Amino acid sequence: MRVPAAVAAGVLLGALTAGPASAETITWNFNIFGPPRAVTAGIEAMADFYKKESNGSFIIKIAYGASLGPERQAPEAIKSGGYEGAQLCAGYYPNKFPLTTVLELPFLVPRQLSENAKVYEAVMNAPPIAKEMADRWNIKYFGPTFLPAYEFMGNKRIAGVGDMKGVKMRISGLNAKALQSFGAVPTMVTAPESYQALERGTIDSFGFPYSYTFGAYKLYEVAKYVTEGMAMSGFVCWQGVSLTAWNKLPDNLKAKLPQARALAAEALLKAYKKEDDKWIPTFKEKLEVTPFPEAEREKLIEASTPIWKAWAKEQDEAGRPGTQILDFVKAEVAKVKAQAKK
Numbered sequence: 001m002r003v004p005a006a007v008a009a010g011v012l013l014g015a016l017t018a019g020p021a022s023a024e025t026i027t028w029n030f031n032i033f034g035p036p037r038a039v040t041a042g043i044e045a046m047a048d049f050y051k052k053e054s055n056g057s058f059i060i061k062i063a064y065g066a067s068l069g070p071e072r073q074a075p076e077a078i079k080s081g082g083y084e085g086a087q088l089c090a091g092y093y094p095n096k097f098p099l100t101t102v103l104e105l106p107f108l109v110p111r112q113l114s115e116n117a118k119v120y121e122a123v124m125n126a127p128p129i130a131k132e133m134a135d136r137w138n139i140k141y142f143g144p145t146f147l148p149a150y151e152f153m154g155n156k157r158i159a160g161v162g163d164m165k166g167v168k169m170r171i172s173g174l175n176a177k178a179l180q181s182f183g184a185v186p187t188m189v190t191a192p193e194s195y196q197a198l199e200r201g202t203i204d205s206f207g208f209p210y211s212y213t214f215g216a217y218k219l220y221e222v223a224k225y226v227t228e229g230m231a232m233s234g235f236v237c238w239q240g241v242s243l244t245a246w247n248k249l250p251d252n253l254k255a256k257l258p259q260a261r262a263l264a265a266e267a268l269l270k271a272y273k274k275e276d277d278k279w280i281p282t283f284k285e286k287l288e289v290t291p292f293p294e295a296e297r298e299k300l301i302e303a304s305t306p307i308w309k310a311w312a313k314e315q316d317e318a319g320r321p322g323t324q325i326l327d328f329v330k331a332e333v334a335k336v337k338a339q340a341k342k
Helices: 005-017 020-024 038-053 071-080 098-104 113-124 127-137 173-180 191-200 212-216 243-247 257-286 294-317 322-341
Strands: 026-031 058-063 085-089 139-144 150-154 168-170 185-187 205-209 225-228 237-242 288-291
Touching (some): 026 071, 038 257, 071 127, 071 139, 127 322, 139 243, 139 257, 173 294, 205 212, 212 257, 237 243, 294 322
Parallel strands (some): 026 058, 026 085, 168 205, 225 288
Antiparallel strands (some): 085 237, 139 237, 150 205
16 A cells, blocks of 8 residues: 655654654554545544643644545455554445445335434444354454435435326435335436536436435535435445554553543534534425435335345345344344434
8 A cells, every 4th residue: 555755754754753652553554535524523623632641642643635545445445454543435335334224225214313323323223233243354443424315405305205207306225216116217416517417407406314415415406306304325434443453552542432522422412413404404494304204214114024025035044144133233223213202
């Protein structure tokens, strides 16, 4: 792996000027694709926490813009020791983290982000998920990178499943299959192409994490409508680290991981809320916000149930505990919903 000259020079300078204590400092290089943004608030909070708790002896050095290597090669890079950790998204690595994709099943997780975060944490710590990461990739789940639920913004009004017929909707995977059962026409273009595609009518409505992604790509400038309440599943992402690196960490720092994760989750929720406070008023001013009622979402859940079962069967047939992990997620969703009603 090539190291940029500026980085190499910095490392050399540090080696020449550091005092005796530098030999005891543990540094993890962490590969993050894209710039600092709401979704990176979690790992940033963890890095700050561990630096303070270790009195500077444990440093998580975040490299933005995938500067340590392409994001699609992150599992291999961690496994080979190229770097200690990275932001991972199962959708970037087909068939490499198959059990984690249970969180991408359409309309399975709760619509409220705070509830979704609790289900997410339980699933990412589930033994079958941990085993899959460890056995195949020498990776440990380190911290959360849960995403807001997906909504749709575009030039077709979608206030119920009946409004999807014939609508060219930007979505992929099993979510696309669920919407297709109501007549939607799934079409995939990349996020950078979204503005032009919506402006030209290549796509009628875009599915993105709500609300910050729509704001980032300025889709509200070329759209008329946005849904609220559809709360569709999207990518499952997380911060993963090398098990080898984790095992070398002192026990007192390992014991602080639950606290670090809790701080990361809190930071993510706060960052997403800040984005909502920024963008939702703009959307309400410029667009027609179309509430998607719970009763209509229940129809999507009902249509998705066979998709869940088919996913579980496929995993089972491949020798993975698909039914077991699906039942676990459904139980966690029920538990979180029951707690919310108290």
